Amino acid sequence: MEKLFFKLLMLVMLVPVSFSCQSNAMQEDPILRIEDKYKELNAAAEFVTVKGVPVAQKTRFIREEDQVLEDYENLRQIALIRHGEPDLHKTGKFSYEEAKEYVKHYDSVGIILPDEPFFDVEDKEEIAFFSSTINRAHNTAQYLFGADREMVVSADFREFERQIGNRRIRMRLPLKYWTTTARIKWMLGLDREGLESFSEAKERARKAASLLDDASRTTPKVVLVAHGFLNRYIKRNLEREGWRVVRDGGDNYFATTILVKLEEDKPESLITDSDR
Numbered sequence: 001m002e003k004l005f006f007k008l009l010m011l012v013m014l015v016p017v018s019f020s021c022q023s024n025a026m027q028e029d030p031i032l033r034i035e036d037k038y039k040e041l042n043a044a045a046e047f048v049t050v051k052g053v054p055v056a057q058k059t060r061f062i063r064e065e066d067q068v069l070e071d072y073e074n075l076r077q078i079a080l081i082r083h084g085e086p087d088l089h090k091t092g093k094f095s096y097e098e099a100k101e102y103v104k105h106y107d108s109v110g111i112i113l114p115d116e117p118f119f120d121v122e123d124k125e126e127i128a129f130f131s132s133t134i135n136r137a138h139n140t141a142q143y144l145f146g147a148d149r150e151m152v153v154s155a156d157f158r159e160f161e162r163q164i165g166n167r168r169i170r171m172r173l174p175l176k177y178w179t180t181t182a183r184i185k186w187m188l189g190l191d192r193e194g195l196e197s198f199s200e201a202k203e204r205a206r207k208a209a210s211l212l213d214d215a216s217r218t219t220p221k222v223v224l225v226a227h228g229f230l231n232r233y234i235k236r237n238l239e240r241e242g243w244r245v246v247r248d249g250g251d252n253y254f255a256t257t258i259l260v261k262l263e264e265d266k267p268e269s270l271i272t273d274s275d276r
Contacts, residue, residue, distance in 0.1 A: 030069055034260055035246040037068045042247070048114040055085070056254035059247065060120035061127075061221050074263040076216040078238065079223045080231040081119065081144070082255040083137040084111035090175050099178035100164045110139040111253075117144045118254065119223070128219040130212065132157040132226045140254075141225035156208055159227035160201045165191030183229075205230055209237035216261070228255070235259065 038059075047054035061079065064072045086109050094102065121127060129151040131141040138153060145151070162182040185191045187198045196204070208224075212234070216222045224234070228251055235245065238259050249255035 031244050038247040048118045050114050056118040058118045076220045076261045078259045080257045081225045083140040085253040086136045087112050093172035094175050096168045127221040128215045130224040137225050157226045160229040161195040205233035206237045209234045
């Protein structure tokens with residue numbers, strides 16, 4: 001009985017010590033401090049609206065004056081932004097022909113503009129901007145950051161493919177049915193004549209992630225305005241390269257996900273005269 005008592009006593013004493021160690025480890029993790037800062041920014045951020053309806057929460061990159069890190073110069077940040085809502089009618093049910101027409105226009109129209117941009121960029125900030133060539137994304141990038149902003153616009157950042165195909169269904173169906181089945185069939189290798197394959201698209205996303213990672217080595221803040229599926233796979237590839245998500249914006253229009261990576265200090269033997 002006495003032995004049992006002492007075992008229980010030791011267990012009670014060890015639990016708070018273990019919890020304290022875990023708590024201290026969390027406080028010492030700089031990435032967790034960055035994540036906490038983004039949570040703080042989100043909690044205080046206002047929403048931008050379209051006709052009074054909230055569509056996106058204001059956000060920005062962590063800055064040196066936020067005093068989150070002592071070694072701020074080692075911080076790299078990438079923002080993956082999904083385009084805004086395309087300016088298209090999409091309620092009700094669609095015939096086969098109407099759905100094909102919708103998909104065609106989806107790649108050419110602009111977006112429904114909110115009352116103000118939601119991503120705050122200071123003029124003094126050095127940021128590398130990238131955008132898809134597809135109009136809904138490029139239009140979003142120009143609206144957020146200015147039409148005269150220097151930006152890399154590339155088809156490599158286009159969305160994963162989908163097309164309605166040639167098998168007619170003589171029914172009027174919700175648009176979501178047409179677009180979802182089109183994407184699923186493409187992923188399965190069906191109805192993809194003339195289009196890249198799913199595996200080719202994933203490889204394109206891997207290369208895009210590598211390009212953004214490389215860009216962040218010379219310009220530590222990088223923004224890509226692109227598409228839902230592409231951004232999702234870019235995020236996965238960046239995480240495999242050691243990037244960590246500190247702000248997960250989800251999948252809606254204007255969804256903004258921010259990833260960060262901390263570079264280790266260079267050993268003295270690797271520091272060149274240009275670094276001094």
